[in-house]
Amino acid sequence: MNDRLRYSGRWATCLCIVAVLLPVCCLDSVPNRTELAVDVQSVTSNEGSAEIKGEPELESLLHWAISNSDPGVLQQQALAASGKEGTKKSVEELRELAKRRAKVREAIEAFAEEPTETELIEEAVAILNSYLSSDWGEAKLEVTQSVAAVSSQDGEAAFRAAVGIAENALQALQLLWEPIDNANDLGGLGGKAPVVTLLSDVRHLRVAAAGVLGVAATNNPTFQGELLKEQPQVLGALIAMLGSDDDNEAGRALYAMAAIVRNMHSAQDLFRSNGGVASVVKLLGRTASSGKLKLASRSIQLLADLVVENQSFLQQILQEAEVVGSVNALLMSTRSNLDMLEKTLYALDVLASTPASQIAFHENGTAEILKSVQTSLAQELQRVEDDDEVEFLDDIIAMVKIAVSKLSSAKDEL
Numbered sequence: 001m002n003d004r005l006r007y008s009g010r011w012a013t014c015l016c017i018v019a020v021l022l023p024v025c026c027l028d029s030v031p032n033r034t035e036l037a038v039d040v041q042s043v044t045s046n047e048g049s050a051e052i053k054g055e056p057e058l059e060s061l062l063h064w065a066i067s068n069s070d071p072g073v074l075q076q077q078a079l080a081a082s083g084k085e086g087t088k089k090s091v092e093e094l095r096e097l098a099k100r101r102a103k104v105r106e107a108i109e110a111f112a113e114e115p116t117e118t119e120l121i122e123e124a125v126a127i128l129n130s131y132l133s134s135d136w137g138e139a140k141l142e143v144t145q146s147v148a149a150v151s152s153q154d155g156e157a158a159f160r161a162a163v164g165i166a167e168n169a170l171q172a173l174q175l176l177w178e179p180i181d182n183a184n185d186l187g188g189l190g191g192k193a194p195v196v197t198l199l200s201d202v203r204h205l206r207v208a209a210a211g212v213l214g215v216a217a218t219n220n221p222t223f224q225g226e227l228l229k230e231q232p233q234v235l236g237a238l239i240a241m242l243g244s245d246d247d248n249e250a251g252r253a254l255y256a257m258a259a260i261v262r263n264m265h266s267a268q269d270l271f272r273s274n275g276g277v278a279s280v281v282k283l284l285g286r287t288a289s290s291g292k293l294k295l296a297s298r299s300i301q302l303l304a305d306l307v308v309e310n311q312s313f314l315q316q317i318l319q320e321a322e323v324v325g326s327v328n329a330l331l332m333s334t335r336s337n338l339d340m341l342e343k344t345l346y347a348l349d350v351l352a353s354t355p356a357s358q359i360a361f362h363e364n365g366t367a368e369i370l371k372s373v374q375t376s377l378a379q380e381l382q383r384v385e386d387d388d389e390v391e392f393l394d395d396i397i398a399m400v401k402i403a404v405s406k407l408s409s410a411k412d413e414l
Contacts, residue, residue: 163204199238234260
C-alpha cells in the first residue's frame with residue numbers, strides 16, 4: 001500500500017473528526033469555509049471517485065482548524081453569532097467547545113502514533129524468527145510434527161503459546177502481503193525465509209505459512225521469481241504437504257503451489273523435478289474417489305493449466321496410471337454440481353487434446369460415462385423452469401456432446 005495514500009487517508013479521517021467536532025458557529029465566521037467544506041467532502045466521498053488531496057495540504061487544513069479554535073476567539077464568535085453576548089449559556093458552550101478541541105488533538109496524536117505497515121511486517125517477521133530460534137525447535141521437529149511434541153506440561157504450555165503467537169503473526173502477514181507492492185517489498189524485510197521454513201513445522205504453522213505464500217504469489221510474477229531464487233526448496237515443502245491426510249493442509253498447499261508455478265516456466269521445471277505431477281495426480285485420485293469435490297476440482301484444474309502453458313506436461317500426466325480413472329470418478333461425482341462439472345469438462349478437453357490421450361480416455365470408459373452424464377442432464381433439463389438454468393444446462397450438455405464426439409472419433413481412427 002502506498003505510504004502517501006495511507007497517510008493521506010489518515011489525515012482525511014482526522015479532517016472528518018474536525019468537521020464533526022467543531023461547532024457550526026465557528027465555521028460561520030471563517031472566510032473560506034466553503035472551500036474547506038469542499039475539501040472535506042472530496043476526501044470523504046466514495047472511494048476512487050474523487051481526487052485525494054495531497055498530504056501537505058491536508059495537514060495544513062488540520063493545523064488551520066486547530067489554530068482557529070482558540071477559546072478567546074471562539075468565545076467572541078459564538079457570542080456574536082448567538083446574539084446572547086454575556087449570557088451563561090454561551091460560556092458553557094465555549095467550555096464544551098474547548099473539550100471538543102482537546103478530543104481533536106487527541107485523535108490527531110493517536111493517528112500519528114499508529115505503526116506503519118513496514119513496522120508491522122518487521123514485527124511479525126521478528127516473531128517468526130524468534131519462534132524458529134527457540135530451544136525447543138530442533139527437539140520438537142525430531143520427535144513429531146504435532147503440537148504435543150513437548151513432554152512436560154510446562155514445556156507444552158509454553159510451546160502451544162509460542163505456536164499461537166507465531167500463527168497470529170502469519171495471519172497478520174497474510175493480510176499485509178496481499179497488496180502486490182507489499183509482497184514485493186518483503187525481500188528487504190527478510191520475510192520469505194522464516195515463512196518457507198515454517199512449511200516444515202507443526203501443522204498449524206504449515207497451513208498458515210502456505211496461505212501467506214499463496215496470497216503473496218497470486219498474479220505476482222515478481223514475487224514468484226524472487227521466492228524461487230531465494231528459497232528454491234519451497235516447492236518441495238509444498239509438494240510434501242499435498243500428501244497430508246488433512247484436507248485443509250493439502251488444499252492450502254495446492255493453492256500456494258498453483259500460485260507459484262502458474263505462468264512461471266522456471267517454477268514449473270522445479271515442480272516437475274520434485275515429483276509435483278505425481279503428487280497432484282495422487283491428490284486428485286484420493287479426493288475424487290472420496291467425494292471431496294472442491295479439492296479434486298482444484299487438482300484437475302492445476303493439471304489442465306500446466307498443460308495449457310506447457311504441452312510437455314501432458315505426456316507426463318498421462319503416464320500416471322490413475323489419472324484417467326480419477327477423471328472418470330470426478331465426472332460421475334460432479335454430475336449434480338454443474339459448476340464443478342463444467343470445470344471438469346474443461347480439464348478433460350485439455351487433457352484429451354491429442355489422439356493418444358483421446359484413445360487412452362476412450363479405452364478406459366470415459367465416453368460411456370459422458371453419455372450417462374448427458375442422460376442425467378437431459379432429465380434434469382425437463383424439470384428446470386428458470387431460463388438462466390436452462391441456458392446453463394444447455395451449455396453443459398453441449399460440452400458433453402463435444403467430448404463424446406472427440407473420444408469416439410479417436411476410436412474410429414484406430
